[in-house]
Amino acid sequence: MLAYLMxxxxxxxxxxxxxxxIAFLVIQLPPGDFVNSYLATLSGGDxxxxxxxxxxxxQFGLDDNLLVQxxxxxxxxxxxxxxISFQYQRTVLDLLExxxxxxxxxxxxxxxxxxxxxxxxxxxSAVRQYSVLDYTFTFVGFIGLAIPNFLMAILLIYxxxxxxxxxxxxxxxxxxxxxxxxxxxVLDMLSNLSLAILIIGLGGTAATMRVMRGMLLDExxxxxxxxxxAKGLPEWKLILKYPVRVAISPVLSTxxxxxxxxxxxTEITATVLNLPTTGPLLLNAVRSQDMFLAASIIFILSVxxxxxxxxxxxxxxxxxxxxxx
Amino acid sequence: MTxxxxxxxxxxxxxxxxxxxxxxxVSPARLTWWKFRRHRLAVAxxxxxxxxxxxxxxxxxxxPSSPSTRSRYLYAPPQSVHLFDKDGxxxxxxxxxxxxxxxxxxxxxxxxxxxxxxxxxxxFVRGETHEVLGLFETDLHLFGAPGGYVxxxxxxxxxxxxxxxxxxxxxxxxxxxxxxxxxxxxxxLLIGGVxxxxxxxxxxxxxxxxxxxxxxxxxxxxxxxxxAVPRDWPPVYQYFAILLxxxxxxxxxxxxxxxGRFLALxxxxxxxxxxxxxxxxxxxxxxxxxxxxxxxxxxxLTLAIPGIIIGETALxxxxxxxxxxxxxxxxxxxEAQKIQTITFYPWLWIGPAACVVSIVLxxxxxxxxxxxxxxxxxx
Numbered sequence: 001m002l003a004y005l006m007x008x009x010x011x012x013x014x015x016x017x018x019x020x021x022i023a024f025l026v027i028q029l030p031p032g033d034f035v036n037s038y039l040a041t042l043s044g045g046d047x048x049x050x051x052x053x054x055x056x057x058x059q060f061g062l063d064d065n066l067l068v069q070x071x072x073x074x075x076x077x078x079x080x081x082x083x084i085s086f087q088y089q090r091t092v093l094d095l096l097e098x099x100x101x102x103x104x105x106x107x108x109x110x111x112x113x114x115x116x117x118x119x120x121x122x123x124x125s126a127v128r129q130y131s132v133l134d135y136t137f138t139f140v141g142f143i144g145l146a147i148p149n150f151l152m153a154i155l156l157i158y159x160x161x162x163x164x165x166x167x168x169x170x171x172x173x174x175x176x177x178x179x180x181x182x183x184x185x186v187l188d189m190l191s192n193l194s195l196a197i198l199i200i201g202l203g204g205t206a207a208t209m210r211v212m213r214g215m216l217l218d219e220x221x222x223x224x225x226x227x228x229x230a231k232g233l234p235e236w237k238l239i240l241k242y243p244v245r246v247a248i249s250p251v252l253s254t255x256x257x258x259x260x261x262x263x264x265x266t267e268i269t270a271t272v273l274n275l276p277t278t279g280p281l282l283l284n285a286v287r288s289q290d291m292f293l294a295a296s297i298i299f300i301l302s303v304x305x306x307x308x309x310x311x312x313x314x315x316x317x318x319x320x321x322x323x324x325x
Numbered sequence: 326m327t328x329x330x331x332x333x334x335x336x337x338x339x340x341x342x343x344x345x346x347x348x349x350x351v352s353p354a355r356l357t358w359w360k361f362r363r364h365r366l367a368v369a370x371x372x373x374x375x376x377x378x379x380x381x382x383x384x385x386x387x388x389p390s391s392p393s394t395r396s397r398y399l400y401a402p403p404q405s406v407h408l409f410d411k412d413g414x415x416x417x418x419x420x421x422x423x424x425x426x427x428x429x430x431x432x433x434x435x436x437x438x439x440x441x442x443x444x445x446x447x448x449f450v451r452g453e454t455h456e457v458l459g460l461f462e463t464d465l466h467l468f469g470a471p472g473g474y475v476x477x478x479x480x481x482x483x484x485x486x487x488x489x490x491x492x493x494x495x496x497x498x499x500x501x502x503x504x505x506x507x508x509x510x511x512x513x514l515l516i517g518g519v520x521x522x523x524x525x526x527x528x529x530x531x532x533x534x535x536x537x538x539x540x541x542x543x544x545x546x547x548x549x550x551x552x553a554v555p556r557d558w559p560p561v562y563q564y565f566a567i568l569l570x571x572x573x574x575x576x577x578x579x580x581x582x583x584x585g586r587f588l589a590l591x592x593x594x595x596x597x598x599x600x601x602x603x604x605x606x607x608x609x610x611x612x613x614x615x616x617x618x619x620x621x622x623x624x625x626l627t628l629a630i631p632g633i634i635i636g637e638t639a640l641x642x643x644x645x646x647x648x649x650x651x652x653x654x655x656x657x658x659x660e661a662q663k664i665q666t667i668t669f670y671p672w673l674w675i676g677p678a679a680c681v682v683s684i685v686l687x688x689x690x691x692x693x694x695x696x697x698x699x700x701x702x703x704x
Contacts, residue, residue: 011533011536014533014537015533015536015537015540018533018534018537018538019537019540019541022537022538022541022546023549026546026549026550026552026553029550029552029553030552030553030555031553031555142686142689142690143682143686145685145689146631146682146683146685146686146689147682148635148638148639148681148685150639150642151658151678151681151682154658154661154667154674154678155678157664157667157668158667158668158671161664161667161668162668162671256539256540257539260539260540260541260542260543261542261543263542263545264542264543264544264545265544267542267544267545268544268639268643271643272662282545282548282549283548283643283645286548286549286551286552286645287552287644287645289552291552294548294549294552295549297545298541298542298545298546298548298549301541301542301545302537302540302541302542302545302546305540305541305542306540309540
């Protein structure tokens with residue numbers, strides 16, 4: 001276990017390093033450096049002397065080579081100094097502290113929701129292969145995979161406002177928008193969040209359900225299932241006790257692919273539903289080329305995804321000793 | 326290629342049984358096709374996609390007007406095609422003209438059918454001149470309402486025909502998927518091939534990079550990369566820049582498949598045989614390995630296209646991908662950023678949304694069928 005932990009941690013550090021390089025590239029890619037963008041937000045048409053530009057460049061060290069710049073950026077980052085957002089005139093850390101909790105508050109329950117729904121449906125579909133419900137789930141699954149999150153959100157906004165006259169956008173309904181915290185306000189927030197979770201979870205559920213069905217179908221055709229059945233074990237007890245336990249661990253290990261998708265979905269859905277997560281913040285940052293903010297968000301989201309995958313892998317190894325190789 | 330399959334082998338496998346071929350040598354390609362044909366939904370999807378791409382190719386001919394032609398009918402709902410008029414008399418296919426009025430409270434334009442104005446629809450009508458495939462100019466359109474107007478998918482804020490805009494938008498949205506996937510094919514084969522053939526430290530480094538890219542949530546990464554595309558670039562440059570951004574993420578799946586296949590294939594006897602005969606590595610890769618993994622790669626690519634189409638749509642929808650005057654389904658969906666548009670003018674987003682979903686669905690079914698068929702010797 002310890003060897004596995006060491007190996008896996010080293011791997012994680014390598015992944016985080018590569019992610020940091022990619023995030024740094026995101027800062028460097030836009031034409032012109034950020035002194036230009038900074039001045040564009042500051043001056044509003046005023047003339048700024050060439051000397052002042054040079055001074056700012058020197059101050060931010062933009063004339064150093066890329067390696068030096070990367071080193072300065074990453075060492076600051078590791079000490080919790082994410083830089084300044086030009087657009088908001090605040091530190092990036094400040095903005096992240098404000099927005100990140102809600103991103104997590106949507107993504108983590110969504111992940112739980114996806115597996116809690118997909119695994120039982122997958123089991124049912126495999127055991128009752130080609131039944132009416134299996135076809136229904138397959139059909140709904142394909143549709144769920146084909147409708148991108150943001151279209152689903154638009155559809156829900158439409159259905160809700162046309163048929164129920166409600167408003168689903170925003171974290172709170174209008175009557176609770178400025179109200180102080182109360183039980184009603186919390187419930188209101190939860191109902192709005194659950195809608196987001198439903199939208200984001202649909203695609204993930206559809207994909208995971210298919211994997212679960214396929215894995216379990218492979219197991220069900222194995223000889224040991226036949227043996228257990230011949231020995232007179234009750235059907236459902238047999239299925240849940242043996243083939244499901246074998247089939248479930250590769251399904252749970254797909255979290256490495258599912259998690260980035262869910263984070264991605266959270267960000268774009270939050271933009272449509274106008275939820276104050278890091279999604280709308282990132283979009284604004286990208287639009288105004290506030291690259292330090294944008295790169296920090298990409299970096300933090302990716303690192304959290306990697307950590308999430310790491311933790312779930314550890315849980316999986318703990319539960320299924322066969323993986324520990 | 327691997328040894329060609331004979332009919333006796335097919336009989337043993339019991340996978341495909343086509344009596345007409347008894348006694349003949351059947352190529353793996355033909356076997357694959359037979360297997361694919363049994364997946365009805367995949368075949369239907371293939372037919373649908375071919376039709377969609379053909380229509381897109383001749384978009385300017387199929388659409389009744391150009392995507393930028395304005396009319397005086399702003400935010401007009403889709404007209405429905407009738408065969409019988411209000412009295413029940415058969416008139417052939419026709420549409421009613423609009424009767425425009427203004428809602429006194431909201432000041433929005435309200436449209437109703439005007440039974441006194443009937444515009445019969447006709448095939449092959451003369452209209453605006455347009456260029457077909459960039460080859461020749463013509464003023465012939467597939468259909469239209471001579472002497473009237475026809476907006477089968479409604480109009481937008483400038484009174485432009487949504488159907489024409491959808492068809493022209495398809496040219497961008499569908500080609501993005503295709504070209505971007507070709508780019509990821511080249512990148513994926515190259516990088517995956519190097520990784521699988523050389524192995525060792527290079528392989529480890531490439532695998533780590535791929536893992537890192539997969540761990541990054543795609544939409545945020547795409548957003549970050551798309552920010553680098555200068556806003557004052559001409560539309561064509563922006564189009565290719567967005568293509569590049571989309572393929573920078575999607576090559577990873579191709580690379581993984583290519584690497585896996587290269588690793589498995591390089592130990593095979595026919596590769597050893599080719600080496601013994603004195604074939605160089607380049608020849609072995611080009612003549613023996615690549616044809617053997619193409620089926621797997623094609624499947625991965627088919628399944629990658631929907632992701633790319635959704636990616637372009639999402640980026641353009643958020644306003645960081647393609648921008649007007651370029652018309653793509655994502656650009657059309659930008660309208661749906663306003664809550665009023667979503668509720669009052671649903672045809673502005675239902676059209677492009679339905680297009681995206683049906684194309685993505687068809688590619689998913691096709692990929693599913695292709696995956697089953699990719700290995701014709703399996704059951």
